[in-house]
Structure formats: structure tokens, C-alpha cells
Amino acid sequence: xxxxxxxxxxxxxxxxxxxxxxxxxxxxxxxxxxxxxxxxxxxxxxxxxxxxxxxxxxxxxxxxxxxxxxxxxxxxxxxxxxxxxxxxxxxxxxxxxxxxxxxxxxxxxxxxxxxxxxxxxxxxxxxxxxxxxxxxxxxxxxxxxxxxxxxxxxxxxxxxxxxxxxxxxxxxxxxxxxxxxxxxxxxxxxxxxxxxxxxxxxxxxxxxxxxxxxxxxxxxxxxxxxxxxxxxxxxxxxxxxxxxxxxxxxxxxxxxxxxxxxxxxxxxxxxxxxxxxxxxxxxxxxxxxxxxxxxxxxxxxxxxxxxxxxxxxxxxxxxxxxxxxxxxxxxxxxxxxxxxxxxxxxxxxxxxxxxxxxxxxxxxxxxxxxxxxxxxxxxxxxxxxxxxxxxxxxxxxxxxxxxxxxxx
Numbered sequence: 001x002x003x004x005x006x007x008x009x010x011x012x013x014x015x016x017x018x019x020x021x022x023x024x025x026x027x028x029x030x031x032x033x034x035x036x037x038x039x040x041x042x043x044x045x046x047x048x049x050x051x052x053x054x055x056x057x058x059x060x061x062x063x064x065x066x067x068x069x070x071x072x073x074x075x076x077x078x079x080x081x082x083x084x085x086x087x088x089x090x091x092x093x094x095x096x097x098x099x100x101x102x103x104x105x106x107x108x109x110x111x112x113x114x115x116x117x118x119x120x121x122x123x124x125x126x127x128x129x130x131x132x133x134x135x136x137x138x139x140x141x142x143x144x145x146x147x148x149x150x151x152x153x154x155x156x157x158x159x160x161x162x163x164x165x166x167x168x169x170x171x172x173x174x175x176x177x178x179x180x181x182x183x184x185x186x187x188x189x190x191x192x193x194x195x196x197x198x199x200x201x202x203x204x205x206x207x208x209x210x211x212x213x214x215x216x217x218x219x220x221x222x223x224x225x226x227x228x229x230x231x232x233x234x235x236x237x238x239x240x241x242x243x244x245x246x247x248x249x250x251x252x253x254x255x256x257x258x259x260x261x262x263x264x265x266x267x268x269x270x271x272x273x274x275x276x277x278x279x280x281x282x283x284x285x286x287x288x289x290x291x292x293x294x295x296x297x298x299x300x301x302x303x304x305x306x307x308x309x310x311x312x313x314x315x316x317x318x319x320x321x322x323x324x325x326x327x328x329x330x331x332x333x334x335x336x337x338x339x340x341x342x343x344x345x346x347x348x349x350x351x352x353x354x355x356x357x358x359x360x361x362x363x364x365x366x367x368x369x370x371x372x373x374x375x376x377x378x379x380x381x382x383x384x385x386x387x388x389x390x391x392x393x394x395x396x397x398x399x400x401x402x403x404x405x406x407x408x
Contacts, residue, residue: 008219009229011149012212013236016055018156019205019302020241022099023106023295025163026270026288028245029252031198034261035191037178037253042192043199044246050395051203052238053388057370058206059230062213064379068226069217072210073313079377086317088369093310095361096207100300100307104340105347107133107296114289130344137297138333138340141304145215148301155298160240162291163248166272166284173255173279181258194406197399201359203241206366207306308332359403367396 032040058072065075072092077085108130115123123129140151183191213230220226252271253261256278264274272288275281311332316322323331371393374380383389 009233010236011153012215012233013240014156015149015152015302016205016208016212016233016237017240018152018159018298019208020203020237020299021156021159021245021295022103022299023110023270023292024202025245025248025295026272026292028198028202029249029271030261030264030274032195032202032249033178033253033256034258034265035187035195036181036183036258038182039188039191039195040250040253043195044242044250046196046395047199047203047246048238048242049388049391050200051241052234053392054200054366054370054396055206055209055238056231056234057374057383057389057392058209058366059213059216059234060227060380060383061370061373062210063217063226063230064373064377066379068221069214071214071309071313073309073317077313077317079373079379082317086314088365089310089313089317091361092365093307093314095358095365096303096306096310098358099207100303100336101340101343103296103300103303104130104134104344107137107293107300108344109347110289110292110296114293118286118289126347127341127345130341134337134340134344137300138304138337141301141308142329142333145211152298152301155294159291159294159298160244162287162294163244166287167244167248167251170251170255170275174251175257176254177257178253178261193398194402196395197359197363197403197406200363200395200399202245203238204362204366205237205302206362208302210309211305304336307336311335356403356407360400360407363396363400363403367392367399371396 032043062070062072062075065078067074067078070078073085073089076088076092079085080088108126111133112123112126112129115121140148212233213226216226216230216233220229252275255275256264260274260278264271267274270288270292272284272291276285276288308329312323312325312328315328371389374383374389
């Protein structure tokens with residue numbers, strides 16, 4: 001039995017890892033490394049606790065319902081009333097759904113580009129490619145939870161292996177140029193402030209937290225066991241993220257100069273595309289689309305969980321009689337299939353802006369709302385008064401202020 005529970009925790013940790021590591025990991029070394037090596041050291045120290053404590057707070061909020069096993073859309077209505085619950089559910093959906101749209105566009109572009117440039121073949125029409133890719137991913141989401149987790153794991157293992165392999169491959173190319181860049185105190189603080197949201201959102205797996213918490217509640221029906229076991233799962237996910245992603249970031253940053261990183265930023269290409277050109281290595285250019293495909297696919301499943309919960313919560317809160325869950329799964333699948341397919345065909349250029357707008361909302365739901373609930377909801381009072389709560393509020397406020405500053 002203990003072996004099963006350990007396997008259960010680790011399977012979910014891998015799924016959370018996959019949710020966090022979207023295609024953004026290919027731009028993270030550029031965005032996080034441009035500020036220099038030393039601010040990146042501080043961020044690496046901070047991002048692990050930020051990731052773990054914030055997601056643990058959200059998981060505890062989901063598990064605080066008087067009716068165990070309810071998802072986040074039910075719990076917000078239970079604690080904040082109908083109006084507050086509907087508002088938070090709407091924000092939750094609007095924060096995740098645009099990212100799902102981005103992944104629909106991203107995976108279509110990745111496959112078409114791979115067929116054209118690496119396989120040197122004419123791809124089918126954009127409508128056909130996007131329909132097949134999105135259809136397959138949504139079809140997987142209509143299966144049972146165990147199969148979805150297995151598919152996610154199949155995607156995450158090669159993703160981890162490639163990230164680690166590229167980390168080791170770059171070691172002989174480390175030049176240390178970035179170590180000689182010592183920013184002024186003002187630049188150091190400014191870089192930290194503006195880099196915090198980059199790392200927070202690169203490690204964000206909040207869309208899958210509600211489903212993860214509900215799943216743990218079913219497997220560990222005792223409240224104390226549920227909290228303890230989901231905390232283990234979240235620690236494992238945070239450790240894997242810091243270890244594999246930040247090692248990859250450091251290896252990339254150490255193998256390039258600050259001028260190289262600025263050039264990559266100006267060219268608006270992923271770090272693997274830049275490395276392939278910089279070292280004239282065609283192998284890396286093949287890994288780029290493959291890593292992007294794995295990252296987008298694994299992250300898609302976690303975001304789909306959250307978007308489906310948000311949509312179901314919104315609709316059911318407006319109806320006198322809730323729609324039966326299995327029936328709603330098919331309704332939501334049809335909605336996502338149609339909308340994602342249309343957007344993937346249109347291939348709009350404003351999706352990055354939409355993603356940045358969802359950032360502050362995700363930060364509010366991930367960092368601020370759970371801490372507010374711990375402060376005011378009786379069911380969460382045993383978690384009050386810990387330094388980690390203050391840490392989450394402070395870091396969440398910094399992340400939100402930096403994102404708002406970048407937008408305006």
C-alpha cells in the first residue's frame with residue numbers, strides 16, 4: 001500500500017512538472033539570464049520556496065471544503081458566497097483559457113515548422129494539422145485520470161532527459177563571461193523585481209492543483225493524511241522544477257555572453273534555436289521542435305484540467321440544476337475543440353499579450369487568495385501564523401506589481 005501511495009504522489013508530481021514546463025522554458029534562459037548571473041543566483045534560492053508554499057496554499061484552500069473532494073469552483077462559492085464565488089471562478093477561467101488557446105496555436109506552428117524545415121516536406125493545410133493535433137489531445141482528456149497521468153508521464157520523461165542532456169552538452173562551452181558582469185545595486189534590485197514574475201510563471205502549475213487536490217482527497221480520505229501527502233507531491237514537483245529547469249538555465253547562461261542573450265532577445269527566438277545557430281549545430285535545431293512539442297503537450301493537459309473546471313463551475317453556478325459531470329466533460333470538450341481549432345487556424349499574433357494579461361490574475365489566485373482565505377476562513381485557521389504565509393504574500397505582491405509595471 002505504501003508503495004502505491006509513493007507511486008501515486010510521484011505520478012502527480014510528474015504531471016505538475018509537465019504542467020509548469022510549457023514552451024516558455026525555451027525562452028526562460030534568455031529572459032532570466034539577461035539581468036546577469038548574480039541576480040539569477042538569488043532568484044534560484046527564492047523560486048523553490050515560492051513555488052512550493054504558494055501551490056501548497058492553493059491546494060489547502062481546495063481541500064478546505066466541508067464536502068471533501070470538491071474542486072476549486074465549488075470551494076470559492078462555499079467560502080466567499082455566490083457573487084464572490086462566481087467572480088473568482090470567472091477570473092480563474094479567464095486566466096487559464098487564453099493559455100490553452102496559445103498552446104493550440106503553438107503546437108500547430110511547431111509541427112508545421114518541423115515538417116517544413118527539418119523534414120523538408122509540404123505539410124497539409126493548417127486546418128487539417130490543427131484539427132488532428134488538438135483533437136488527439138482533447139480525446140486523451142476524455143479518458144480516465146490514470147490514463148491521462150500515464151500519457152503526461154510519457155511526455156515528461158523524455159522532456160527531463162533532453163533538458164538534462166542539453167545541460168551536460170553545454171558544459172564544455174561554459175565561458176564565464178556573464179560572471180564578470182556585476183550590476184550596480186539599483187540594477188540588481190530592478191532585475192530581481194522584474195525577473196520574479198518570469199520565474200514564478202515559468203514554474204506555475206496552479207491550473208492542475210485543483211484536480212491534484214481532489215484526486216488526493218479521494219485516495220487519502222483522512223484530512224491530515226491528504227494535507228501531508230499532497231505536500232509531499234508538491235515538494236517533489238518543486239524540487240524537480242528547480243533542479244532540471246534551473247540547471248538548464250544556468251548552463252545556457254554560462255555558455256553565452258550577455259551580448260549573445262541580448263541578441264537572442266532581439267531576434268525573438270527560443271534559446272535552442274539561438275544555440276543551434278551560435279554553435280552551428282544541426283542536432284540542437286532538431287531538439288528544439290521536439291522539446292517544444294513535448295513541453296506544449298504536457299502543459300496542455302494540466303491547463304485543460306483547470307480550464308474545464310472553470311468552465312464547468314461558471315455554467316453550473318448559473319443553472320438551477322448542475323449538469324452531470326460526465327455529460328459536461330463532453331460539452332466542454334466540444335467547446336474547447338471548436339474554439340481552439342478556430343484560433344489555431346487564425347494564428348493571431350496577439351496571444352502573447354493575452355498571456356501576459358492572465359499573469360496578474362493567476363498570481364492573485366495562486367498567491368493572494370489562499371493566504372486571504374487562511375486568514376479569514378475558519379476551516380483553514382490551523383494554518384495561520386506561519387512565516388511562509390507572509391513570504392507568499394510578499395513575493396506574490398512583488399510578482400503582481402512587476403507584471404503590471406511591464407504591461408503599462
